[in-house]
Amino acid sequence: MGKEPLAGPPQDKHQRLPGQPGYRTRASRTGLDPIDTALETSHMEGLFLSRLFTGRLRTRQPLYLLLMLAIGIPLLVPLALSLAQYAYAKKMIYLELNPAPPSSRSLCPC
Numbered sequence: 001m002g003k004e005p006l007a008g009p010p011q012d013k014h015q016r017l018p019g020q021p022g023y024r025t026r027a028s029r030t031g032l033d034p035i036d037t038a039l040e041t042s043h044m045e046g047l048f049l050s051r052l053f054t055g056r057l058r059t060r061q062p063l064y065l066l067l068m069l070a071i072g073i074p075l076l077v078p079l080a081l082s083l084a085q086y087a088y089a090k091k092m093i094y095l096e097l098n099p100a101p102p103s104s105r106s107l108c109p110c
Contacts, residue, residue: 019043 017023020043024036031037051057059065
């Protein structure tokens with residue numbers, strides 16, 4: 001009475017796999033089991049990271065958008081600087097600080 005069946009198909013779609021949201025709060029459970037809590041947390045973090053790296057993470061909340069922008073810009077600045085340094089080293093871009101051509105410069109101040 002009031003106990004879960006030991007065998008048979010799951011009674012609820014959330015009871016299928018440990019780590020799924022709702023698994024730790026299934027029937028006759030308090031939801032305080034540390035193992036189930038850790039499994040659910042790791043499952044949600046995995047979903048977030050997989051959606052983030054595959055480009056399927058969608059949010060409309062301005063706070064989250066600003067937070068992702070604030071974290072993303074400092075992470076992209078070193079990449080942009082590295083690419084600029086590589087292009088400068090390979091002579092893809094020519095940066096001239098003195099606009100005068102080399103032939104018009106003289107060594108003596110006469």
